Amino acid sequence: MDYTFWTIAPIVLLPFFAFVINAFIVKKFTKLAVAISTGSIFVSFLFALRIFFDFMNVYSVGYHIHKVFPWFNLSSGSHVFEVKMGIYIDNMTSVMLLMVTGVATLIHVFSTWYMHDDPRFGRFFVYMSLFTSAMLGLVLSDNLLSVFIFWELMGFCSYSLIGFYYEKEGAGNASMKAFMTTRVGDVFFLLGILAIWSVVGNVSFVDIYNAIAAGKFNGLTISVFSIGVPVATLAGFSIFMGTMGKSAQVPLQVWLPDAMWGPTPCSALIHAATMVAAGVYLSLRMYPLMELGHLTTFIAYIGAITAFGAATIALIQTDIKAVLAYSTISQLGYMVLGIGVGSYNASFMHLITHAVFKACLFLSAGSVIHSIHCQEMPQMGGLRKKLPYTFFAMLLCCFAIAGVPFFSGFVSKDRILGDALVMAFNNPVYIPVALLGFGGALLTAFYMFRMLFLTFLGEPRDHHIYDHAHEEHLGWNSNIPLLILSVFTLGLFYSGSFTGQGEVNLFGSRNEWFSTLIHKPDAESLHHYAEYKSEDFGDVDTRDKLELPKAEYDPNHGMSEEVAHHVHYIHHVGAIASVIIAFAGIFLAFSMYVKKSISADWWAQTFVGWRRALQNKYYFDDLYIGKIIQKGLIPFNNFLAWFDMGIYDKYGVDGWAAVNRFAYTVSRWFDNTVIDSGMVDGTGWSVRAMNTILRWVQSGKIQLYFIVLIAVLAGYVWKLSF
Amino acid sequence: MINLGSYLGISFALFICGILVMIARKNIIAILLGIELILNASALNFAAYTKFSNNNLDGHILSLFIIVTAAAEAAVGLGIVIRFFQLRESIHIDDAASLQN
The missing domain is CATH 1.20.5 (Single alpha-helices involved in coiled-coils or other helix-helix interfaces)
Structure with missing residues (x-):
C-alpha cells in the first residue's frame, strides 16, 4: 500500500480541523458542532483501520513507515541545527492508533447522550476534538520534541475538562492540582529531552536507538551534586518522571483521583484510556534508554508500589468514580511494573486492553450516574433490573479487570505477573515486586466486584433514588458504545486464544499476533534501526515490503529450549496463581457484600488505623x-x-x-x-x-x-x- | 596759460559744487540743480579731453548727448517734483522718507 501525506495526516488533522471549526460555530450551531466532532473522529478511525489492516496484512516485525519534513533549520556554517518533524508508524503505533480512534469514537457517541442536557454541551466537544487530535499526534510522532508538544496539548485539554464544571470550587482546585502535579513530571521530561539532545544531537526515536546501539551513551557521565551520574540514567529517569506525572505513578499519583471532577466521558477518554496511557507509551518507546540507564528495577518498584497502594485505597472508596480512578492508577502501575520486569509486549497489551475495559467501565459508571444523579455507592443497589445493559457491560469489564480467564485483562495482566514471577525466581530483588503484583491482583478483583455488587445487586438502599432511575432515558447512543466496548473485553481479540497461553488457537498461523508483532527493542534489534530510512513527505512510499520476512510465532520467545521450558513452567504457575487469586477476590467480595457472611463492619472496626490511613490516601x-x-x-x-x-x-x-x-x-x-x-x-x-x-x-x-x-x-x- | 589742467580744475570745482549742493540742500529743485552741475562738469571734461587730444569730434558729440539727456532728466525730475508737491504740499527732501523702516 502506498502512503502519502493524505493517507496518514488526516488521522490527526481531521479532529484538529473539527476543533478549529467548532471553536467558531459552537455557540450558534451546537448540534452541527457535535456532529462535526464525532464525524471527524469516526473518519479518523477509518483511516486508522486502514493502516492497521495494512500492517496486519504485511505481518512483519520490521515493517514501518517513517516520513519526515523539515520543521526549522538554524544551521550556520558547520554548526548543524536542523529540527525535523515526522511520522513514525510501526506495529505498535498501528495498534495504538486503532485503539485511540476506536475508543474516542465510541466515547464521542456516548457523550452525545451523556452531555446532552449540559449547558456547555458544545464546548465539551471542542475540547474533546482538540484532545483527540493531540493524542493521535503524540502516537504518530517520530521524535520526543513533538511528543512533548502534543503531551502538553493533551495536558491543557485535561486541565480544561477537569475544571469543566467551573461553578464548583472543587473542580477548579482539582484542575489546578492536576496542572501543578503533572508540571513536576513535565519539567523533568523536558530535561530528559535536553539530555538526549546533548548526546545524540537529535531527538528522533530512530536516531536515539541508533545512538544507543552505537554506544554513544557509554561512559558519559554528568555531575549531579558532585556525584557522577551516567547520562543514560539521568535522561531515562527524567523521561520516566514524565511518565510518572502523566500516568499518575507514586509519588505523583495525587492528581488523578481529583481529576474525576470532570465529566465522566472525559474521564473515560482522558483519565482512563488514552492520556494517562500516553505516559506508559512514552516509557515503552524509550525502553532501551531505561535499560541502558539500569532503571528497570526502580521502574518495577514504582509500578508495584503504585499497583498495590492504589488498589488498597480503592477498597474503601464509596464514590463509584473514585473506585475507578484508583483502579486506573493501579492498572497503570501494572503497566509500569511490566516495563520494569522487561515484559514489554505484555505491558503494551495491558495498555490496550485496559484502555478498552476501563473506558467501558467509566461509560457504564457514567450511565449509572446520569440515570440516578448520584455517585455514592451506598445509596445505590439493585440497579440491575433498571439498567440491564449497563449491568451486562460492567460485569464483562469487571471480569476483564479482575483477570478472569477468557477475558482480556487476564491475558495481559497474567503475562506481566508471570514475567514478574520469572524475574523474582532469577533475582531476589524482584520478589517484593511479584508479591505486590499478585497482592494487587487479589485486591483488584475484590474492589471491582465490591463496586459491581454494591451498585447493581442486593436490595435498593435508597428507594427514592431507585424509583427515579430512568432507564427510559438511556438511548442507543448510550448503550451501543457500552456493548461494543464490552465485546472487546474478550481475550481472544488480543491473543488469538481464549487463555492467552497460546494453547487453543483460533486464528491458525496468526495466533498470538500481539506478541509476534510487537517486540522489545533489545540490543540485537536496535542495530536494525540503522537501516531504517526516513523519507520526505509528499513522495509515494515505494518500499517493496514483499521482501520483509513474515513474522513467525516463536513459542520460546527467542530463548533457548531449556530456559524457555523453565520460563513456561513459571508462567503456568503464575497463570494458575492469578486465576485462583481472581476467583478468591470475587468470592470475598461476594461473601462480604451479597451473602454478608463476612462482616465488612467488623473489618472496618478491627483495622481502624489502616482504614484511617486509606481514607487519607496514605497522607499524600x-x-x-x-x-x-x-x-x-x-x-x-x-x-x-x-x-x-x-x-x-x-x-x-x-x-x-x-x-x-x-x-x-x-x-x-x-x-x-x-x-x-x-x-x-x-x-x-x-x-x-x-x-x-x-x-x-x-x-x-x-x-x-x-x-x-x-x-x-x-x-x-x-x-x-x- | 590755458591748458588741460585748467579745464579739469574748473570741471572738478563744478563737480564738487554739485555734490555739495546735492548733499547739503533740502530743496528738491536745488538738488536737481546740483545734478545739472555734475552733468555739466562731466560734459566739460569730455570737451576738454577732445580739445587736447587728436582733434576728432567724439567728445563734443558725447557732450551734446549729455546735454540732451540732462534736459530730459530735468523734465522727468521736475515732473516728479510737481507730483510730489501735489501729494505732500512740500518740496522738502526729508518729506520723501516713506522708505524709512
Missing part, C-alpha cells in the same frame, strides 16, 4: 498540601513576593524612577536655560540687534544714501589709485 495530600505547599512553597512564594515588592519594586523600579526624575529635572533645566533661553531666544535677540543697526542705516533719507554712495565710491577710487 496532607504531605503535599500541608507540608510541601503550606510550609514550603507558600512561604517561599511569600518570600518571592516580598522580594518582588520590597526589593525589586521598591529599589529597582522606584529607584529607577527616582533616577529618571532627577535626570528629568536636569534636562528640564538644560532645556529651559541653555537651549530655550540661550540658543533659541539668543538667535531672536541677535537678529533684533542687527535689525536695530540696520534700521538706523535704512533711514529713508535719500541724501544719507547718497553720502554713503559717495563715500564708498571715494574709498574705491582711493583703493585703485594707491
Whole structure:
C-alpha cells in the first residue's frame, strides 16, 4: 500500500480541523458542532483501520513507515541545527492508533447522550476534538520534541475538562492540582529531552536507538551534586518522571483521583484510556534508554508500589468514580511494573486492553450516574433490573479487570505477573515486586466486584433514588458504545486464544499476533534501526515490503529450549496463581457484600488505623498540601513576593524612577536655560540687534544714501589709485 | 596759460559744487540743480579731453548727448517734483522718507 501525506495526516488533522471549526460555530450551531466532532473522529478511525489492516496484512516485525519534513533549520556554517518533524508508524503505533480512534469514537457517541442536557454541551466537544487530535499526534510522532508538544496539548485539554464544571470550587482546585502535579513530571521530561539532545544531537526515536546501539551513551557521565551520574540514567529517569506525572505513578499519583471532577466521558477518554496511557507509551518507546540507564528495577518498584497502594485505597472508596480512578492508577502501575520486569509486549497489551475495559467501565459508571444523579455507592443497589445493559457491560469489564480467564485483562495482566514471577525466581530483588503484583491482583478483583455488587445487586438502599432511575432515558447512543466496548473485553481479540497461553488457537498461523508483532527493542534489534530510512513527505512510499520476512510465532520467545521450558513452567504457575487469586477476590467480595457472611463492619472496626490511613490516601495530600505547599512553597512564594515588592519594586523600579526624575529635572533645566533661553531666544535677540543697526542705516533719507554712495565710491577710487 | 589742467580744475570745482549742493540742500529743485552741475562738469571734461587730444569730434558729440539727456532728466525730475508737491504740499527732501523702516 502506498502512503502519502493524505493517507496518514488526516488521522490527526481531521479532529484538529473539527476543533478549529467548532471553536467558531459552537455557540450558534451546537448540534452541527457535535456532529462535526464525532464525524471527524469516526473518519479518523477509518483511516486508522486502514493502516492497521495494512500492517496486519504485511505481518512483519520490521515493517514501518517513517516520513519526515523539515520543521526549522538554524544551521550556520558547520554548526548543524536542523529540527525535523515526522511520522513514525510501526506495529505498535498501528495498534495504538486503532485503539485511540476506536475508543474516542465510541466515547464521542456516548457523550452525545451523556452531555446532552449540559449547558456547555458544545464546548465539551471542542475540547474533546482538540484532545483527540493531540493524542493521535503524540502516537504518530517520530521524535520526543513533538511528543512533548502534543503531551502538553493533551495536558491543557485535561486541565480544561477537569475544571469543566467551573461553578464548583472543587473542580477548579482539582484542575489546578492536576496542572501543578503533572508540571513536576513535565519539567523533568523536558530535561530528559535536553539530555538526549546533548548526546545524540537529535531527538528522533530512530536516531536515539541508533545512538544507543552505537554506544554513544557509554561512559558519559554528568555531575549531579558532585556525584557522577551516567547520562543514560539521568535522561531515562527524567523521561520516566514524565511518565510518572502523566500516568499518575507514586509519588505523583495525587492528581488523578481529583481529576474525576470532570465529566465522566472525559474521564473515560482522558483519565482512563488514552492520556494517562500516553505516559506508559512514552516509557515503552524509550525502553532501551531505561535499560541502558539500569532503571528497570526502580521502574518495577514504582509500578508495584503504585499497583498495590492504589488498589488498597480503592477498597474503601464509596464514590463509584473514585473506585475507578484508583483502579486506573493501579492498572497503570501494572503497566509500569511490566516495563520494569522487561515484559514489554505484555505491558503494551495491558495498555490496550485496559484502555478498552476501563473506558467501558467509566461509560457504564457514567450511565449509572446520569440515570440516578448520584455517585455514592451506598445509596445505590439493585440497579440491575433498571439498567440491564449497563449491568451486562460492567460485569464483562469487571471480569476483564479482575483477570478472569477468557477475558482480556487476564491475558495481559497474567503475562506481566508471570514475567514478574520469572524475574523474582532469577533475582531476589524482584520478589517484593511479584508479591505486590499478585497482592494487587487479589485486591483488584475484590474492589471491582465490591463496586459491581454494591451498585447493581442486593436490595435498593435508597428507594427514592431507585424509583427515579430512568432507564427510559438511556438511548442507543448510550448503550451501543457500552456493548461494543464490552465485546472487546474478550481475550481472544488480543491473543488469538481464549487463555492467552497460546494453547487453543483460533486464528491458525496468526495466533498470538500481539506478541509476534510487537517486540522489545533489545540490543540485537536496535542495530536494525540503522537501516531504517526516513523519507520526505509528499513522495509515494515505494518500499517493496514483499521482501520483509513474515513474522513467525516463536513459542520460546527467542530463548533457548531449556530456559524457555523453565520460563513456561513459571508462567503456568503464575497463570494458575492469578486465576485462583481472581476467583478468591470475587468470592470475598461476594461473601462480604451479597451473602454478608463476612462482616465488612467488623473489618472496618478491627483495622481502624489502616482504614484511617486509606481514607487519607496514605497522607499524600496532607504531605503535599500541608507540608510541601503550606510550609514550603507558600512561604517561599511569600518570600518571592516580598522580594518582588520590597526589593525589586521598591529599589529597582522606584529607584529607577527616582533616577529618571532627577535626570528629568536636569534636562528640564538644560532645556529651559541653555537651549530655550540661550540658543533659541539668543538667535531672536541677535537678529533684533542687527535689525536695530540696520534700521538706523535704512533711514529713508535719500541724501544719507547718497553720502554713503559717495563715500564708498571715494574709498574705491582711493583703493585703485594707491 | 590755458591748458588741460585748467579745464579739469574748473570741471572738478563744478563737480564738487554739485555734490555739495546735492548733499547739503533740502530743496528738491536745488538738488536737481546740483545734478545739472555734475552733468555739466562731466560734459566739460569730455570737451576738454577732445580739445587736447587728436582733434576728432567724439567728445563734443558725447557732450551734446549729455546735454540732451540732462534736459530730459530735468523734465522727468521736475515732473516728479510737481507730483510730489501735489501729494505732500512740500518740496522738502526729508518729506520723501516713506522708505524709512
